[in-house]
Amino acid sequence: MQTLQVDLGTRSYPIYIGRGLLDDGALLARHIVGRQVAIVSNETVAPLYLQRLSAALADFKQTHIVLPDGEAHKNWETLQLIFDGLLQARHDRRTTVIALGGGVIGDMAGFAAACYQRGVNFIQVPTTLLSQVDSSVGGKTGINHPLGKNMIGAFYQPQAVLIDTASLATLPARELSAGLAEVIKYGLICDEPFLGWLETNIDALRQLDDAALSEAIERSCAAKARVVGADERESGIRATLNLGHTFGHAIETHMGYGVWLHGEAVGAGTVMALEMSRRLGWIAEAERDRGIRLLRRAGLPVVPPQEMTPEHFLEHMAVDKKVLDGQLRLVLLQRLGEAVVTADYPREALQATLTTDYAGLVDSLGDA
Template identity: 50%
Template sequence: MLELSVNLGERSYPIYIAQNNLTDSPNLSNILAGRKVVIVSNETIAPIYLDKFTSQLPNNDFLSCIIPDGEQFKSLEYFEFINRFLLEHNCGRDTCLIALGGGVIGDLTGFVAACYQRGIDFIQVPTTLLSQVDSSVGGKTAVNHPLGKNMIGAFYQPKAVYIDNNTLNTLPSREFAAGIAEVIKYGLIYDVDFFKYIEDNVAEIKAHNSEQLSQIIYRCCEIKAEIVAQDEKEAGLRALLNLGHTFGHAIEAEMGYGNWLHGEAVATGMVLASQLAYQRGKLSEAELKRIVNLIAEFELPVSAPASMSCDDFVKHMVKDKKNKQGVIRFIIPSKFGGCELVDDVTQQELEELFKLHAN
């Protein structure tokens, strides 16, 4: 069992990482004592893991709210669907929601928890690599809108995060690779030694070595916890966690949510951000190649959709949450293993970037 904490004063919470957390979740009975329990999951995850997880609940007493599987269902429609479920079952403020699934389930359930009766408790039980290393930690909750990804949401922290990396054994290879994109991100923004570790262990990571994956998940959560503890609501430092996301969210919105997985879009976004850094003299050609090559090693896309022009990107990026006074702000590598937020990227630079990227 590996354990760490997100230190936020009264809102602090533990993250547990083990290979049996679905059936033996530390302190879960204490958190749920005397509460109504509602588990939110999807049609893919619930048949595999719902019974396993609920076998440990007191008197096996719970309600389950199951929604379809897919990014397109992280929407206001299904936000309303879950709230209606809670109202129909007379759920009060003593209810605790449990998000059993990937990033869509975690983000959606967290946003419902933030809003239902002005806030109820929730627990994250992430079952995908991407949600285990990133979205389940830090309290970002949201739904997508056709005009922008994660534009409607709240900062709302869970009571605990239970990570069982055995769930990765049933994860499709494409979803696993999408999670690796966020793992690579942590090396680029914060820890060059971690980046090199991923480079040196590609084969073992692809083979799902459990001990290795536990350590990788721990390090990603540790980095995110350190950053969130310093900047919970993304006033500055936490924005660096969005490396690749400005470009990536534009791809997801333009191509239709779910057609490109979030991690796939972020992977291409990191390539674009790194190429922009290279244009600005922040990265050497050799460093840029290392980034692109590592992303490609995991069969992740390194090229933007051929159908997307510079203008297609810009029309979405002008709605990015990091922007101020209408100016697009980008996260780019300031060096190998470090990033910065810049707000002086010109239209000419972007056009040059996409021209070079297409070649």
């Protein structure tokens, strides 16, 4: 087992990474203060892992709350099911909410924990690659609003993150690829050598090689913990973790939550951020193409939806959380391995980015 630490003063917490941690009740119990726990999962993950986690926590009074699966359910109505379950079973302020599932479950269970009786403890047990490398770490919780993704939420840190790498064995290939979008992101924004490692290991990762997965998760979590420790509430550098996300959120919102997986939208969105960085002369065409090739090899879509016009993008991006005083800030690359957040770019560069023929661009890369 590897242990990383997210350093946030009194809100610091460990990230445990290892095979079979789901069954380690003693490890979990260290982070539970009361006698009650509520395990929040979904209809896909619960049949696979809920019984095992429940058995590991046999000493506690448990409530199980199983939600419908998918980003389309990351809304108030579903969140209310968590509150209903907690109140019906009379969970008090000393309860611990445990999120067992992917990013949607972690975001919703964490937000419910942040709001229930104005805040109770929670623990993240992420079971998808995306949630293990990104969303379970750093305390961003929330739900979607019909007008914008993650618009309602809280910064609320867990007591611990417990990553059982064995849980990836049951992950659909499409979801694995979606998780790789966030893994690749860390290479692009702050760890150029990691890009090289990923180019070597991308096939092993897609074949669920355990050593490769563990290393990718550790390096990703270490990067995330570093950035979050430096800027918990995203007043600066943390925003660089959103590379590709402003374009990606526009795709998710426009297509309908859940039609494109979050990681898929981030994949195509990252291609757009690479293209815009190239148009500004910050990265070379070969660097852009290096990024696109890696995303493609990860099994990700690298072309935004045909049906989306530049106007669609601009409309959705206008409510992005990185808009300040009416200025849309974008995460762009100054070079591979170094991202910046800036509103200081010519509007024409953005317009050109939105009108680029991505299908043609990707075709021209060939299969290499």
